[in-house]
Amino acid sequence: MLRLSPWARLGLACGLLGLSLGFGPSARAAEGHGDDHGKPAAKAASKEPGKDAGKESAKEGSKEAGKDTGKGAREGSRTEVEKAGSQPVAAGVSMTELRDLIDQKIAEVRSKNETAPVLRVSPKTAPAPRARVKPGGSEAHGNSPQAAAAAAAHRAGSQGHDVHWAYAGDTGPESWGRLRPEFQTCMLGKRQSPIxxxxxxxxxxxxxxxxxxxxxxxxxxxxxxxxxxxxxxxxxxxxxxxxxxxxxxxxxxxxxxxxxxxxxxxxxxxxxxxxxxxxxxxxxxxxxxxxxxxxxxxxxxxxxxxxxxxxxxxxxxxxxxxxxxxxxxxxxxxxxxxxxxxxxxxxxxxxxxxxxxxxxxxxxxxxxxxxxxxxxxxxxxxxxx
Ligand SMILES: [Zn+2]
Structure with missing residues (x-):
């Protein structure tokens, strides 16, 4: 099996998408431009519960929530990328698989290296309503309950671009915790709503x-x-x-x-x-x-x-x-x-x-x-x- 670095795999995944969609630069830099972002993401991020719960959850043996939150997604995608990579062209890879791959890669790279340039892919057809986080887009009305959390979000580069999340599909509730480091509480929190x-x-x-x-x-x-x-x-x-x-x-x-x-x-x-x-x-x-x-x-x-x-x-x-x-x-x-x-x-x-x-x-x-x-x-x- 081919072992590729995360960057090589990301490049490969993006290349495959480009091939499959029939256009070249299908990924564009997400650093605050374009028609669907440029507004600060919701600032209300609570760091601490996620951090503590993360340790507990990892101990409890949750596969997805390993020490490194990208682990589950990375292992899943490695297999798929390798499968795709072993084929001469992307013929055997469906659009859905490609989209999953890209989403996983983006989440992985973001959580791994927050300062690295992040790629954003805008598929022409989305399986579910893909919405954006805007000021006021979160339940907290975009205001941080904790200044420290807002500062952390700023360091993580969340200012100036947004994150897609949805109620179904590959950015649905089961994936929220992996879409951004600040969203980890969605996955690791112990006092979540609704109940x-x-x-x-x-x-x-x-x-x-x-x-x-x-x-x-x-x-x-x-x-x-x-x-x-x-x-x-x-x-x-x-x-x-x-x-x-x-x-x-x-x-x-x-x-x-x-x-x-x-x-x-x-x-x-x-x-x-x-x-x-x-x-x-x-x-x-x-x-x-x-x-x-x-x-x-x-x-x-x-x-x-x-x-x-x-x-x-x-x-x-x-x-x-x-x-x-x-x-x-x-x-x-x-x-x-x-x-x-x-x-x-x-x-x-x-x-x-x-x-x-x-x-x-x-x-x-x-x-x-x-x-x-x-x-x-x-x-x-x-x-x-
Ligand atoms: Zn609500």
Whole structure:
């Protein structure tokens, strides 16, 4: 069997892709140019949980999560590249295999040598919606909860170009942790979200105080969801702690489950305190009667991805909430890369309703944008009575 250096294999893989696609320089440098990047990637990266969990996970013998996170991908791709390399032309290699190879190579090279020039390949046909990380594209609204993590992300060269991740295909949830070093928590974290919320301890929880008011808002399709950015001045207080509402966005179907039940959709109201700590209120959504407030959001959907559309009207945020605001609560993570942990989750137990037509508006853009259920791993869940 041929033994090639990672660089030689990358070159070979890119060469094969070029051959197969019928054009030469199919890979271009990703350092902040081109039509699909140039904006800073989401800065919210939590380094420490991933680091610690990484050691544990490696000990536990997870094959994919070896000391070097690229190991699993590298071994997989070595075999494939060698197979491909043993053939005189790339005739036996499918486009999908090639795409996998390239994605694996890019992730590998990035994690191995962060200062090396990174190649980006834009296949003409993508098997799944390939979206980009933009400011505001992550659950954390692109703001780092920890300055240190942001600095680390900067050192890793994440400023100035983006990373494709998706809900299916070769950049789907199973691969998130390998796409970038800052995304390792997605793979190695021990307190990830979403979970199936069950067997909570029944207690009397202090009600969430919603200090919401009618507010100006902007709607953005960030490539992963429809997100509503709101003006400052809306907040929740829980256990004497105040968190400011930054944005809310939608998933279809609901990411979290309540005693195994998955809902048609969910809205995640993302709040942040002065230290950058996140608290997300999840509002479950089922099909029923039309919801006047969400209709205002849909009315302001922008025509272009990544473009913020300001609504001409105000949004009554309180109208988004169900009447009964009892909730279940646990500690988890962002459900999108970088999957940072330390997020306080409060899931309202009573769903609100959207009409079928309103559901379909979102479904046409995002038929499936829910991360799979993660291991609850014995986490404390409190169920407000
Ligand atoms: Zn979310």
């Amino acid at each position: 199936d919320i069950r067997d909570g301890i029944p207690v009397q929880l202090e009600p969430i105080q919603f200090d919401y008011r009618p507010t100006p808002f902007k709607v953005i399709d960030n490539g992963h969801t429809v997100q509503v950015n709101v003006e400052p001045g809306n907040a929740i207080s829980v256990l004497g702690h105040r968190y400011e509402l930054v944005q809310f966005h939608f998933h279809r179907p609901s990411e979290e489950r309540l005693n195994g039940r998955q809902f048609d959709m969910v809205a995640h109201m993302v709040h942040k305190d002065v230290d950058g700590k996140l608290a997300v209120v999840a509002v479950l959504i089922e099909q029923g009667k039309a919801h006047p407030a969400v209709q205002l959001v849909w009315n302001s959907l922008p025509l272009e991805k990544g473009m913020e559309q300001r609504s001409p009207v105000m949004l009554d945020l309180l109208a988004l909430l169900p009447e009964d605001q009892r909730y279940v609560t646990y500690m988890g993570s962002l459900t999108t890369p970088p999957c940072s942990e330390g997020v306080l989750w409060m899931v309202l137990k009573q769903p609100v309703q959207f009409s079928r037509e309103q559901m379909n508006v979102f479904a046409r853009m995002y038929p499936m944008n829910a991360r799979p259920i993660q291991n609850a791993a014995g986490r404390m869940i409190k169920d407000g009575q």
